[in-house]
Amino acid sequence: MRTATIQKSDLGKAIDLLVQADLRVIAPRLQPRLEEDGPDAIDVLTLVEVKSGENHQVGEGLLPLNGVKEFLFAKHEPLFAYEKRGKKIDIIPVHHEYPRTVIVGVRPCDAASIASLNAVFSDANAGFEDPFFTRRRERTTIVTYSCTAPDASCFCTSVDLAPDSSRGSDLHFTEIGGDLIHVEVLTEAGEAIANLLESLLEGEGDQQQREKAGAAVKEKLTRIRDAAPIKDWLDNLDNFDDEMWERLGEKCIGCGSCTFLCPTCHCFDIVDENKGSKGYRVKFWDSCQFDHFTLHASGHNPRDWQYKRYRNRFNCKFKIYPEKFEQQGCVGCGRCIRGCPVNLDITEYMAEVAAKAAG
Amino acid sequence: MTIAKVIQEAPGIKTFHLKFQDDKVRESFSFKAGQFAEYSAFGAGESTFCIASSPTRMDHIECCFRQVGKVTTALANLTEGDTIGFRGPYGNVFPIEEWEGKNLIFIGGGIALPPLRSVIWNVLDLRDKYKDISIVYGAKTVEDLVYKREIAQWEERPDVNMVKTVDPGGETDDWDGHVGFVPHVLENDFAPSPDNTVAIVCGPPIMIKFTFEALERLGFEQSQMITTLENRMKCGLGKCGRCNIGSTYVCIDGPVFRAEELAALPQEF
Numbered sequence: 002m003r004t005a006t007i008q009k010s011d012l013g014k015a016i017d018l019l020v021q022a023d024l025r026v027i028a029p030r031l032q033p034r035l036e037e038d039g040p041d042a043i044d045v046l047t048l049v050e051v052k053s054g055e056n057h058q059v060g061e062g063l064l065p066l067n068g069v070k071e072f073l074f075a076k077h078e079p080l081f082a083y084e085k086r087g088k089k090i091d092i093i094p095v096h097h098e099y100p101r102t103v104i105v106g107v108r109p110c111d112a113a114s115i116a117s118l119n120a121v122f123s124d125a126n127a128g129f130e131d132p133f134f135t136r137r138r139e140r141t142t143i144v145t146y147s148c149t150a151p152d153a154s155c156f157c158t159s160v161d162l163a164p165d166s167s168r169g170s171d172l173h174f175t176e177i178g179g180d181l182i183h184v185e186v187l188t189e190a191g192e193a194i195a196n197l198l199e200s201l202l203e204g205e206g207d208q209q210q211r212e213k214a215g216a217a218v219k220e221k222l223t224r225i226r227d228a229a230p231i232k233d234w235l236d237n238l239d240n241f242d243d244e245m246w247e248r249l250g251e252k253c254i255g256c257g258s259c260t261f262l263c264p265t266c267h268c269f270d271i272v273d274e275n276k277g278s279k280g281y282r283v284k285f286w287d288s289c290q291f292d293h294f295t296l297h298a299s300g301h302n303p304r305d306w307q308y309k310r311y312r313n314r315f316n317c318k319f320k321i322y323p324e325k326f327e328q329q330g331c332v333g334c335g336r337c338i339r340g341c342p343v344n345l346d347i348t349e350y351m352a353e354v355a356a357k358a359a360g
Numbered sequence: 361m362t363i364a365k366v367i368q369e370a371p372g373i374k375t376f377h378l379k380f381q382d383d384k385v386r387e388s389f390s391f392k393a394g395q396f397a398e399y400s401a402f403g404a405g406e407s408t409f410c411i412a413s414s415p416t417r418m419d420h421i422e423c424c425f426r427q428v429g430k431v432t433t434a435l436a437n438l439t440e441g442d443t444i445g446f447r448g449p450y451g452n453v454f455p456i457e458e459w460e461g462k463n464l465i466f467i468g469g470g471i472a473l474p475p476l477r478s479v480i481w482n483v484l485d486l487r488d489k490y491k492d493i494s495i496v497y498g499a500k501t502v503e504d505l506v507y508k509r510e511i512a513q514w515e516e517r518p519d520v521n522m523v524k525t526v527d528p529g530g531e532t533d534d535w536d537g538h539v540g541f542v543p544h545v546l547e548n549d550f551a552p553s554p555d556n557t558v559a560i561v562c563g564p565p566i567m568i569k570f571t572f573e574a575l576e577r578l579g580f581e582q583s584q585m586i587t588t589l590e591n592r593m594k595c596g597l598g599k600c601g602r603c604n605i606g607s608t609y610v611c612i613d614g615p616v617f618r619a620e621e622l623a624a625l626p627q628e629f
Contacts, residue, residue: 122599282406297592303629
């Protein structure tokens with residue numbers, strides 16, 4: 002597909018064009034994480050819906066606190082409503098909006114995570130589709146923006162990605178110096194967005210310059226691990242009881258932060274939220290790090306110690322996702338490292354496994 | 361579905377007979393022995409139980425559950441005529457065609473008889489296809505045994521060998537069964553021959569472990585042992601992420617597992 006260039010100073014205009022095309026536009030913006038936090042709250046880079054290009058941070062900073070996950074896999078959503086009428090129950094469908102959405106300024110790690118989520122929620126997994134996810138996915142276009150300043154927690158190159166990867170992207174932007182951004186149209190959905198931006202696009206992009214810019218940023222990554230031996234090591238059942246799990250996992254407090262920040266974690270719970278004679282059956286994010294997550298009614302718990310819950314998380318990323326879903330479980334965004342209150346570090350596990358695998 | 365009948369099986373344990381409210385759903389519904397479903401008390405949520413009735417008896421569907429938490433307490437408070445939610449059937453099935461011409465031993469403990477009961481009635485309704493059928497079932501006390509009236513029926517049948525037991529201290533003065541834990545009674549009192557035999561085991565994880573070990577000492581190969589697991593589940597569709605043992609999801613790869621399949625998994629169930 003085609004390439005072009007756009008001026009970085011025109012990104013605000015680009016957002017305006019998308020908003021004017023009646024798209025729901027999601028972009029990174031510095032603001033309090035919640036509106037309710039008030040004017041004194043600390044600003045955090047957050048992906049939010051924007052109504053104009055006046056105030057955005059596309060291409061600025063590093064990663065928004067939230068990934069694209071919450072715009073595809075809702076944090077909390079009703080499956081249906083019910084109302085009790087004597088001995089009968091009325092099931093009432095709940096109307097969900099699926100607006101055509103474009104998420105602008107998505108970092109390559111987050112874009113790569115979408116295929117992983119899709120593998121879980123689409124009917125490719127056991128023939129069952131989560132229609133809430135797939136309808137949103139179908140109506141969402143991803144505009145990625147190559148990273149320019151990875152931080153010390155980033156490790157995308159250790160998991161087969163790079164700061165300028167375009168995997169999972171429809172339209173990919175890479176800064177190539179000065180005010181100039183190289184634009185790659187990668188899919189039909191990306192072409193539709195490019196057409197809306199036509200008045201801001203110019204000529205053809207210089208692919209060589211774009212590769213050079215990407216390679217230069219890749220050099221800045223400092224956290225580099227060898228993930229290649231991990232799957233084979235985990236496949237050896239003897240290593241399931243390796244002393245490493247308890248030693249490294251001992252400090253985990255089971256808060257679940259890593260799982261809620263993770264762009265590929267997909268676990269959820271289903272409960273009834275009831276008031277009087279009516280309510281909703283709702284699905285919402287859950288975490289394999291919570292002790293009751295696997296607790297049986299009998300009191301038996303297959304993952305009865307916290308280190309076993311973290312062992313499950315590590316196995317999910319480096320064994321279950323590749324084996325069962327044929328996708329990568331970890332995209333190296335580093336959110337779980339930055340967000341952990343006790344400095345538990347997934348790359349420390351990766352390094353230990355690589356060392357053990359090497360003998 | 362509508363609760364057509366409630367049976368108090370044992371202290372804290374109830375059976376529901378359930379009928380579909382929608383005729384079209386009733387006509388199109390089918391399942392096989394071994395499958396499970398999500399049952400819900402509206403306002404409290406969903407719980408996972410096996411389908412405890414046999415697919416050869418489709419007048420109604422049965423479930424059997426112990427009142428333990430929020431959902432099962434809400435379910436236990438429902439009465440005949442009330443509506444409950446039902447999603448299913450989910451999961452894989454017992455390979456009953458593979459068992460044709462073989463001796464079958466069903467081994468269960470406590471609240472683990474319901475998953476076996478579905479397949480027991482299934483094979484009894486196709487009795488000619490199988491050789492000897494034995495049932496080894498135990499509970500903590502005589503009072504805790506479920507399906508007491510059906511245990512009596514199985515004892516009376518000449519084509520079923522019923523071995524019942526209660527844990528030491530759980531017996532009553534008029535108890536005419538064995539006294540001892542299920543794996544112990546199986547190995548020492550019943551001691552079945554492994555020849556042309558399949559053992560179908562259901563119980564808490566610790567019982568499955570000791571029963572498999574007892575069967576191996578009796579000469580059973582792993583290929584002759586099969587079980588059904590009931591990890592905590594929510595979606596039943598391989599998505600919510602809590603029932604996995606390694607890369608194996610109990611809800612879609614199970615709940616029925618052969619002993620050799622379990623041996624190849626991380627021992628975390």
